[in-house]
Amino acid sequence: MKKLVVALCGLGFMAGAAAQSLPAEPQYQHIEQQFAALNLTVNAVSEGPMDNMLQVFTNKGLFFTSANGQFFIEGNIYDLKNQQLVNEQQMRPYIKQQVAKAADGVIEYKAKNEKYVINVFTDPTCGYCRKLHNEMKDYNNAGITVRYLAFPRGGVGSETYLQMQHIWCTKDSRGAMDAAKDGDKIQPAMCANPVKSQYEMGQSFGINGTPAIILPSGRLIPGYQPAKALLAQLEAKS
Numbered sequence: 001m002k003k004l005v006v007a008l009c010g011l012g013f014m015a016g017a018a019a020q021s022l023p024a025e026p027q028y029q030h031i032e033q034q035f036a037a038l039n040l041t042v043n044a045v046s047e048g049p050m051d052n053m054l055q056v057f058t059n060k061g062l063f064f065t066s067a068n069g070q071f072f073i074e075g076n077i078y079d080l081k082n083q084q085l086v087n088e089q090q091m092r093p094y095i096k097q098q099v100a101k102a103a104d105g106v107i108e109y110k111a112k113n114e115k116y117v118i119n120v121f122t123d124p125t126c127g128y129c130r131k132l133h134n135e136m137k138d139y140n141n142a143g144i145t146v147r148y149l150a151f152p153r154g155g156v157g158s159e160t161y162l163q164m165q166h167i168w169c170t171k172d173s174r175g176a177m178d179a180a181k182d183g184d185k186i187q188p189a190m191c192a193n194p195v196k197s198q199y200e201m202g203q204s205f206g207i208n209g210t211p212a213i214i215l216p217s218g219r220l221i222p223g224y225q226p227a228k229a230l231l232a233q234l235e236a237k238s
Contacts, residue, residue, distance in 0.1 A: 061206030092218030115143030
């Protein structure tokens with residue numbers, strides 16, 4: 001188990017530009033301030049899995065801290081009794097909630113006989129994203145509806161970020177996505193779009209690559225999964 005523990009009070013520096021964060025509950029304002037020193041935006045704070053520990057959901061994923069905010073814990077925490085990764089279990093409700101809020105901004109490939117809905121953070125230039133897309137019929141035939149969320153790997157301001165805005169703003173966004181996954185040029189089209197907010201949401205889940213699949217349970221699966229293997233996991237309600 002790899003983890004890094006840093007004494008925040010002994011860092012001896014402040015970030016050049018403190019992260020803009022949501023107002024913390026009064027009892028957690030010290031956590032917000034300490035994390036700002038690390039350029040981390042605090043989205044939510046709650047009691048952690050151990051005594052005197054807090055779990056902090058940030059714009060860059062889940063971290064843990066001592067209740068007084070002195071110690072910052074980066075890495076995985078394992079529950080040996082229940083044989084599970086605490087980080088993943090704690091993230092699931094948060095991911096599920098955030099993805100539900102973004103439902104209106106997805107590009108959907110709906111299964112005719114829908115049994116399950118998955119959300120996939122995608123990038124049209126990603127090889128395994130194209131492989132997943134080329135097998136869309138397999139997912140749909142298995143009863144799996146696929147909803148795409150934007151995650152331009154190059155970040156905000158990249159060429160892919162601009163391309164994804166064009167895709168989301170095109171009247172036929174599905175057709176534009178199909179064309180982009182085939183490597184075709186997309187005609188410029190700009191509008192108010194969710195690409196930036198979806199990318200930032202993915203970062204807050206700790207995503208740093210594509211495809212990244214979100215199951216209905218809120219479980220995050222990094223990387224490509226063939227339809228048969230994915231269906232087995234969905235049927236197991238994992």
